[in-house]
Amino acid sequence: MRRFIIAGVVTALSLASAAISSQAAGEKPLTLDNVVVTLGATTYRIPHMEIEGASLPFAELAKLFLSGDANVAARLARVSARRIAVPAMSSESRNESGIERATYRALVFENIVSGRAEIVRADGGEETIDSAKGAARRVQWGVLEAKGVDLGEIARLGVTRSEADAPLTPLVDEEIVDSTRLEDAARDFVVTTGRVKIAGVRGRALQTPADKLVERFVKRDPAKPEDDPALMRDLLDALQSFEAASIDVENIALTGKGEPAAKPFASKIARFGMRKVASAGAGEIFAEDFSHAASDGGNLSVRRFSLNELRLAPILQSGAYPRLARVELRGLAADLPDPKTGDASRIKFSVENASATFENFLETTPTKFSGRVEKFNIDLAARGETQTTAHFLALGYRDLTLSGLAAGEWREKTSEAALEPVVIDAKDMGAATVSALFANVSRAAFSSSPIVSRAGMLTTSVKSIDLTLEGNGLVDRMLALEAKERKTSVEQARTDYAKSASTAIAALLGPGANARRVADAVSAYIEKPKRLHLHLVAPKGINALDALLRKPGEILESLEVEASAAR
Numbered sequence: 001m002r003r004f005i006i007a008g009v010v011t012a013l014s015l016a017s018a019a020i021s022s023q024a025a026g027e028k029p030l031t032l033d034n035v036v037v038t039l040g041a042t043t044y045r046i047p048h049m050e051i052e053g054a055s056l057p058f059a060e061l062a063k064l065f066l067s068g069d070a071n072v073a074a075r076l077a078r079v080s081a082r083r084i085a086v087p088a089m090s091s092e093s094r095n096e097s098g099i100e101r102a103t104y105r106a107l108v109f110e111n112i113v114s115g116r117a118e119i120v121r122a123d124g125g126e127e128t129i130d131s132a133k134g135a136a137r138r139v140q141w142g143v144l145e146a147k148g149v150d151l152g153e154i155a156r157l158g159v160t161r162s163e164a165d166a167p168l169t170p171l172v173d174e175e176i177v178d179s180t181r182l183e184d185a186a187r188d189f190v191v192t193t194g195r196v197k198i199a200g201v202r203g204r205a206l207q208t209p210a211d212k213l214v215e216r217f218v219k220r221d222p223a224k225p226e227d228d229p230a231l232m233r234d235l236l237d238a239l240q241s242f243e244a245a246s247i248d249v250e251n252i253a254l255t256g257k258g259e260p261a262a263k264p265f266a267s268k269i270a271r272f273g274m275r276k277v278a279s280a281g282a283g284e285i286f287a288e289d290f291s292h293a294a295s296d297g298g299n300l301s302v303r304r305f306s307l308n309e310l311r312l313a314p315i316l317q318s319g320a321y322p323r324l325a326r327v328e329l330r331g332l333a334a335d336l337p338d339p340k341t342g343d344a345s346r347i348k349f350s351v352e353n354a355s356a357t358f359e360n361f362l363e364t365t366p367t368k369f370s371g372r373v374e375k376f377n378i379d380l381a382a383r384g385e386t387q388t389t390a391h392f393l394a395l396g397y398r399d400l401t402l403s404g405l406a407a408g409e410w411r412e413k414t415s416e417a418a419l420e421p422v423v424i425d426a427k428d429m430g431a432a433t434v435s436a437l438f439a440n441v442s443r444a445a446f447s448s449s450p451i452v453s454r455a456g457m458l459t460t461s462v463k464s465i466d467l468t469l470e471g472n473g474l475v476d477r478m479l480a481l482e483a484k485e486r487k488t489s490v491e492q493a494r495t496d497y498a499k500s501a502s503t504a505i506a507a508l509l510g511p512g513a514n515a516r517r518v519a520d521a522v523s524a525y526i527e528k529p530k531r532l533h534l535h536l537v538a539p540k541g542i543n544a545l546d547a548l549l550r551k552p553g554e555i556l557e558s559l560e561v562e563a564s565a566a567r
Contacts, residue, residue, distance in 0.1 A: 048087055149173075
């Protein structure tokens with residue numbers, strides 16, 4: 001679509017305006033045939049055009065358009081006309097990478113004032129790209145209508161920018177295309193869309209020509225980014241040179257060659273959109289009703305996926321991860337083959353809702369977050385009996401359904417980080433809640449540099465941990481299975497397990513008083529699995545060096561310990 005606006009509209013209008021110079025303003029429409037113009041590597045051909053209501057008299061038009069001045073943008077800025085019609089136009093560009101040919105149908109420009117068209121319409125067009133390597137691509141678009149098109153500013157996009165901080169200027173108020181189609185013959189790849197709408201487009205010329213930028217990006221060696229240190233900077237500039245208030249695309253469909261080739265893949269998206277596209281990022285990016293059918297028989301679908309306040313600049317500036325304020329996922333369902341297990345085995349899982357929010361950034365790292373997962377379901381029966389699923393199947397679990405939430409925050413004033421709470425609730429199993437407090441957490445721990453971040457984490461110490469287990473589903477099923485295998489009663493198995501747990505804890509943590517408190521609480525919980533609570537406090541903190549040099553029992557006995565089981 002951008003090729004139509006930049007090349008088709010600007011070129012047709014500039015050619016039409018030059019033709020006006022042969023008549024005085026206000027006369028009947030001018031008809032001009034067989035116009036051929038070459039601009040750079042591109043040749044444009046217009047078999048027929050008509051111009052109505054030009055505002056400039058003959059003398060000014062002749063001076064303006066026949067002077068040989070190559071500044072198309074400046075000339076367009078002085079053009080005004082009531083209507084310009086171009087029934088058909090074609091173009092051809094040749095360069096080292098191949099040949100590009102395009103055709104445009106029924107171009108109409110209405111109410112042009114000082115180079116700005118109130119309305120631009122077209123019945124559609126197509127573009128073919130034949131590369132030097134023999135590959136071919138074809139792009140087609142349907143009926144198009146654009147409002148508030150500044151032809152002079154669009155023409156300036158074709159010139160390399162010299163000012164690093166040049167401002168972005170309005171280009172198009174709104175553009176709607178009823179359909180598009182892209183075909184890549186080399187990869188048997190086809191993309192079609194329904195209605196495409198772009199609003200509030202602003203832009204500026206690039207510091208590096210787009211074709212050169214693409215060529216450098218394609219040739220880059222990901223393993224040797226230092227070979228072209230300016231590439232990321234130029235890519236960032238290109239992304240920062242475009243803005244749009246909103247982009248909406250309906251009914252996207254993709255098909256392409258798969259493995260095996262006889263079974264192509266197919267993807268669909270009912271709606272894709274972007275909001276506040278600016279500064280190499282977007283206020284929101286979302287996709288609705290996505291589905292993918294893979295060549296291997298796998299299927300994946302998502303009801304809605306969205307990203308908020310995404311910024312890509314950190315990736316291009318320092319290789320860090322992108323900055324993101326929120327991610328949300330709804331209605332995920334997957335049904336995938338499991339070739340490692342067998343033809344009948346499937347990997348099936350679903351998520352009803354999942355979200356995460358990130359705040360209070362240091363550089364690109366959030367220092368506050370919260371997340372939630374609702375009904376993450378894993379179908380164990382579909383996987384069959386494997387090393388991973390066998391034990392759960394033996395316990396009678398045909399599937400696993402987990403829900404949970406987590407939150408954390410760094411408190412700069414006290415150099416503390418709190419993880420509170422982390423909750424995991426497993427259907428027919430039980431629930432676990434964990435809270436933790438960390439001390440001596442410096443800003444270095446949030447550095448985008450892995451080396452600095454790891455060094456900062458070494459000084460961090462654990463100040464307290466609080467753990468609560470609730471529910472008897474998993475414990476009761478484990479005891480029932482143990483009793484069945486040993487051919488004894490569940491009560492006897494429970495008693496034996498309680499003693500074994502106490503013995504194992506004593507062997508691991510030693511005979512100290514705190515170890516006995518933990519062992520007694522765990523044994524009581526096994527005997528009556530209702531609620532287990534452990535609260536550990538380290539007045540002086542425990543850091544990574546302590547964990548490496550001290551025995552677990554020694555560490556435990558240095559803590560303040562509360563351990564209890566509800567009966």
